[in-house]
Amino acid sequence: MDIFSLEEQDRIVHAISVAEAKTSGEIRLVIDKRLRAASAMDAAVSYFEELEMHKTGLRNGVLIYMAIDDHEFAIIGDRGLDTNVEANFWDETKELMVSFFRRNDIVQGLIEGIHDVGEQLQKYFPRGVDDVNELPNDIHFGTN
Numbered sequence: 001m002d003i004f005s006l007e008e009q010d011r012i013v014h015a016i017s018v019a020e021a022k023t024s025g026e027i028r029l030v031i032d033k034r035l036r037a038a039s040a041m042d043a044a045v046s047y048f049e050e051l052e053m054h055k056t057g058l059r060n061g062v063l064i065y066m067a068i069d070d071h072e073f074a075i076i077g078d079r080g081l082d083t084n085v086e087a088n089f090w091d092e093t094k095e096l097m098v099s100f101f102r103r104n105d106i107v108q109g110l111i112e113g114i115h116d117v118g119e120q121l122q123k124y125f126p127r128g129v130d131d132v133n134e135l136p137n138d139i140h141f142g143t144n
Contacts, residue, residue: 003031003068008107009139015111016137019118024125025060025081026135027117028053029110032142035067040074043067047140054078056134060125062117064110073097075117084124093117 004012016027030047037043044065048054053061059080066073075090082089093116100109 003033003141004107004139011107012110012114012139013137015114019114019121020133020137021127022118023060023121023127024058024131025062025118025121026053026056026133027114027121027137028061028063028135028140029114030063030065030140030142032065032067033069033144035070035072036142036144040065040067040070040072041076044074044076047142048076048078051135051140053135056080058125060121061135062121064113064117066106066110068106071101075113081121081124089120090117093120 012029016029019027028051030044032043035043037046044063047065048063053063056078059078061078062075062081064073064075075093077089093113096116097109097113100112
């Protein structure tokens with residue numbers, strides 16, 4: 001999928017690595033050209049299972065899903081995080097991202113969102129000395 005240049009992809013993957021360096025949490029980014037489900041949230045839930053994000057030791061994975069052409073995105077966290085936070089926990093992160101998306105700066109919006117997710121995860125799941133990276137940091141591009 002030719003949505004991002006290689007340099008943009010490198011910037012996004014680097015942001016994931018930096019964010020995860022502060023937390024034991026795991027962050028994944030999934031990009032589809034178009035929605036593959038009824039809503040961005042439905043697609044995020046589907047990818048969460050497909051990418052086996054629920055198999056992290058502390059159940060502290062976060063998935064950011066975006067359907068580029070449909071201008072839709074969602075952020076979901078696993079049970080370990082969701083049991084500790086309010087239902088609207090990701091609203092500020094989404095608002096931050098949208099502020100960049102409205103300026104047509106998708107890449108920086110994703111980077112800022114990833115950074116904010118890392119900051120939020122750090123509060124509940126600080127990085128331990130024995131922390132291991134349980135999930136890949138690359139961008140998962142969907143098939144559509």
